[in-house]
Amino acid sequence: MLTPTTVDEACEMLSRGGAAPTLIAGATDVLVHWPMNLAARDRAYVDLSGVDSLRGISWTDDSLTLGALATYWDVVRETRVGREFPLLVSAARQVGAVQIQSRGTWAGNIVNASPAADGVPVLMAYDAVVVMRSSSGVEEVRLDEFYVGYKKMRRRSDQLVTAVRVPRRAHDVQFFEKVGARRAQAISKVGLAVAHSGAGWRVVAASVAETVRRCRAVEGMLERGEAVRSVGDVVSALRQDISPIDDVRSTAVYRERVLARLIYHGLRGVCPGFS
Amino acid sequence: MRVSFTLNGKAVSLEVDPSARLLDTLRYSLGLTGSKEGCGEGECGACTVYLDGLPVNSCLVPTFQARGRRVETIESIDPASLAAMVESGATQCGACTPGVVMTACWLRRHPELLSSHTARELMAGNLCRCTGYDGIVDGIEASMKKGRC
Numbered sequence: 001m002l003t004p005t006t007v008d009e010a011c012e013m014l015s016r017g018g019a020a021p022t023l024i025a026g027a028t029d030v031l032v033h034w035p036m037n038l039a040a041r042d043r044a045y046v047d048l049s050g051v052d053s054l055r056g057i058s059w060t061d062d063s064l065t066l067g068a069l070a071t072y073w074d075v076v077r078e079t080r081v082g083r084e085f086p087l088l089v090s091a092a093r094q095v096g097a098v099q100i101q102s103r104g105t106w107a108g109n110i111v112n113a114s115p116a117a118d119g120v121p122v123l124m125a126y127d128a129v130v131v132m133r134s135s136s137g138v139e140e141v142r143l144d145e146f147y148v149g150y151k152k153m154r155r156r157s158d159q160l161v162t163a164v165r166v167p168r169r170a171h172d173v174q175f176f177e178k179v180g181a182r183r184a185q186a187i188s189k190v191g192l193a194v195a196h197s198g199a200g201w202r203v204v205a206a207s208v209a210e211t212v213r214r215c216r217a218v219e220g221m222l223e224r225g226e227a228v229r230s231v232g233d234v235v236s237a238l239r240q241d242i243s244p245i246d247d248v249r250s251t252a253v254y255r256e257r258v259l260a261r262l263i264y265h266g267l268r269g270v271c272p273g274f275s
Numbered sequence: 276m277r278v279s280f281t282l283n284g285k286a287v288s289l290e291v292d293p294s295a296r297l298l299d300t301l302r303y304s305l306g307l308t309g310s311k312e313g314c315g316e317g318e319c320g321a322c323t324v325y326l327d328g329l330p331v332n333s334c335l336v337p338t339f340q341a342r343g344r345r346v347e348t349i350e351s352i353d354p355a356s357l358a359a360m361v362e363s364g365a366t367q368c369g370a371c372t373p374g375v376v377m378t379a380c381w382l383r384r385h386p387e388l389l390s391s392h393t394a395r396e397l398m399a400g401n402l403c404r405c406t407g408y409d410g411i412v413d414g415i416e417a418s419m420k421k422g423r424c
Binding site for chain 1: 316317329334339340
């Protein structure tokens with residue numbers, strides 16, 4: 001167990017080679033599969049909780065920055081986030097319950113890379129950027145280009161996610177929907193984040209593909225202002241974007257149908273082409 | 276590894292395995308058996324303690340992460356402050372009660388949260404399999420009127 005106190009120290013530990021170290025922030029994902037005997041494992045564990053510079057939320061004129069240790073609860077309690085990025089608060093309040101929100105981090109949600117993540121869809125809908133540091137420098141990757149396959153991402157094992165940066169824009173449409181087996185303490189069967197700003201439409205879906213992903217065919221339909229008269233019209237576009245499966249939480253048929261309905265009913269009366 | 280933190284207002288320092296969970300350290304190394312293990316994966320809330328004043332599932336906290344921090348357990352709660360919950364029948368089999376009480380007392384100390392959240396949402400991380408939720412919520416509401424926890 002390595003316990004760095006600075007980002008430089010953490011990056012040095014990640015660059016030592018060998019099996020990719022497991023990073024620990026709020027520990028809510030790592031501890032669920034926690035080995036009872038760490039010494040028997042072939043890898044190092046790097047605890048980030050002592051790296052104080054990664055804590056907290058900060059603002060500049062054009063962006064909000066969530067430090068790698070910023071938690072869901074940090075966001076829930078920051079009223080300015082609620083005003084400017086209400087979907088971050090909506091999603092945060094649907095992650096587990098307070099006991100998880102007080103520990104779980106946004107950056108951890110990103111690198112855990114679950115297709116059912118709650119934090120990732122809203123960040124992606126707001127065009128968030130993942131900021132990474134390593135001994136060889138800083139790299140920034142747009143969150144919508146970060147995932148390349150199931151649990152695969154454009155982060156090398158020597159790179160540390162230090163922050164998530166979200167551009168400040170005025171949004172005239174934004175909503176987040178999570179469908180789970182129950183209202184709290186549930187993992188999503190279907191997740192949806194939709195946002196519209198000067199940068200265009202963003203329609204981001206969770207639990208319907210190998211990764212959380214933007215639904216670009218649906219976004220294109222919205223950009224062109226196409227007439228959408230039924231849930232079926234949404235399904236046609238959506239089929240180019242998603243590849244849902246049957247698993248322990250839901251079925252492919254249910255996921256596709258529910259996601260299409262969430263999009264249709266969420267945009268009807270809001271988006272000009274919808275009737 | 277050596278870990279030092281504040282536990283229920285007193286400094287403690289002990290040697291722990293890096294894989295030790297805070298829940299086990301509290302129960303088996305420090306003898307505070309009030310916090311219970313229900314699910315062991317952050318769903319049920321029976322192991323709720325405060326870490327730096329916020330409710331957390333102690334089954335999901337590696338003990339070493341408590342270094343330099345403030346931990347409070349159910350043993351720090353004054354039983355006299357629970358009268359309203361007892362009267363409303365907020366406890367049935369009792370397995371969830373230590374966790375329920377911890378979250379309820381945290382809520383009572385932060386009434387400002389009720390301007391943005393309902394008591395039910397804030398209590399959502401504590402599962403009661405007797406499904407005695409109405410008694411729990413009634414007890415919290417009655418005790419909010421009376422004050423302290």
